[in-house]
């Protein structure tokens with residue numbers, strides 16, 4: 005097949021504030037498999053991944069590590085790139101938002117949007133979650149303070165900002181969703197987006213002035229204190245990677261066939277991004293496909309819980325391609341999935357070992373024993389027309405499933421021919437055929453099995469490239485665009501061919517102890533969930549990461565307009581007292597607090613609450629009878645460590 009189509013496939017660009025975990029690996033492996041399929045069928049394919057390196061979150065993470073943001077970003081970006089190289093991810097470009105070319109393209113877009121009349125200057129006043137790099141209105145917050153996405157404390161921001169006229173695009177967006185039923189996949193997610201947009205879009209603040217780790221807005225604005233909002237900068241990567249705003253334009257790949265993302269970043273991709281593109285007069289992507297969330301033992305993975313699954317460790321322990329197959333097969337696209345080694349081992353031993361590996365072993369055995377490995381396909385249609393028709397029916401269903409991101413169903417459907425093959429052997433019993441002298445019929449059966457395995461390995465190739473290459477070698481052919489055309493499109497048979505022995509592909513696997521991904525023993529798990537309401541158990545080292553100190557409240561006052569918060573000064577034996585904002589106003593009057601000893605979490609990152617810096621958290625316990633501060637039983641010197 006000729007390269008008549010240009011196909012562009014992207015992953016999100018990953019934040020460089022953390023190393024890769026299986027959630028990142030999942031998106032990347034899906035994108036890699038689709039790209040490999042697209043290349044196999046002869047499409048001119050461009051697969052983009054990379055890292056998202058600007059913003060307040062990265063700036064703060066770098067500071068905490070004593071590094072400059074760029075040094076920090078360089079180091080973490082390299083860990084992503086190295087991991088994808090290790091995993092043989094077939095990306096065509098790895099973009100970094102600190103690349104000069106990207107910055108120029110993002111600035112160009114800012115100018116074009118401004119020329120279009122879509123950017124204006126005003127004052128932003130609202131709440132910002134640094135962790136999610138997202139603005140929220142007061143109504144969206146939990147208890148008027150916490151981020152509705154991640155639960156962390158938000159910061160009150162009031163600063164001069166440039167705005168994008170998102171509201172102007174509300175109707176055009178709704179029209180786009182309406183006219184393109186599969187623009188957001190899975191389709192259930194599209195309905196969520198439509199409901200959100202119908203409820204009304206506000207203009208979007210797209211610059212920040214309170215930090216400077218970002219792309220500066222174009223010089224023509226003569227306003228150097230503004231850097232671009234990290235999501236505008238980040239989304240632009242999909243265009244700048246193709247040279248948008250520079251001389252080396254590769255825009256033949258635009259619009260993207262699919263932007264693969266996780267469900268948590270759907271709003272940015274399905275609302276902001278198409279609106280930005282409309283403003284830039286660019287065509288819109290064909291699909292935005294949002295997958296679900298991987299959890300571990302039913303809980304969100306996070307470093308602080310110590311339950312992050314390291315994809316490299318899993319791949320080293322169980323085989324990279326087995327891991328790829330597992331991730332794509334285990335979870336319906338769009339749904340959440342829980343990582344468990346047991347499920348992984350079951351898939352390897354059952355789907356791969358029994359259904360696929362054993363079939364190949366049976367084929368090698370039969371062809372060697374009865375025909376010295378030399379097989380002819382000429383009589384398959386004569387004896388096994390029905391089986392062949394069923395196999396073809398399954399194979400024909402595959403491509404649309406892949407391009408509609410139904411990858412688990414693609415693999416499920418691909419296993420049907422294997423089951424047909426295994427059943428055909430059991431039903432027709434080649435050893436009986438041989439005994440009865442029906443050599444042609446036995447030969448046709450062996451050839452049928454070989455041809456089924458050939459077709460399955462071609463279609464499985466994008467997910468398990470190396471394994472299927474080995475199967476093809478055993479069957480005496482190569483997987484490439486021409487064998488795909490012959491076997492899948494033209495439905496030709498392998499002609500006369502020789503089957504050779506290869507080592508078993510899926511030796512039986514037992515559980516391996518993973519360092520980071522160690523499973524909590526069942527008993528402990530039960531205890532943890534009943535005693536601790538589902539909070540994961542931690543090691544003592546984790547506990548000691550928290551520095552809790554005894555302190556004395558030396559000053560307490562109300563915060564204007566706040567029903568919950570008090571502003572405290574706490575002496576914890578340092579040169580100056582800590583300022584702490586505490587949600588205890590309903591239970592304590594400011595005049596009763598000075599002189600009270602408390603326990604203070606002293607190594608929390610400072611946060612801003614209602615415009616006041618808070619440098620720690622006071623420990624308290626709350627039940628139906630009210631809230632009590634946690635205090636030492638007898639007075640202790642300020643600064644004494646609790647633990």
Ligand code: MSP
Pocket residue numbers: 015016017018019026027028030031056238239241264265266267268269296297298299305
């Ligand atoms: N930098 C932004 C994306 C900008 S794209 C223009 C970002 N980065 S991220 O590193 O936080 O997340 C990248 C992707 O990883 C997201 O699609 C997110 O959904 C996915 N995942 C992060 N944790 C995940 C799981 N536990 N499970 C599955 N995917 C999850 O967001």
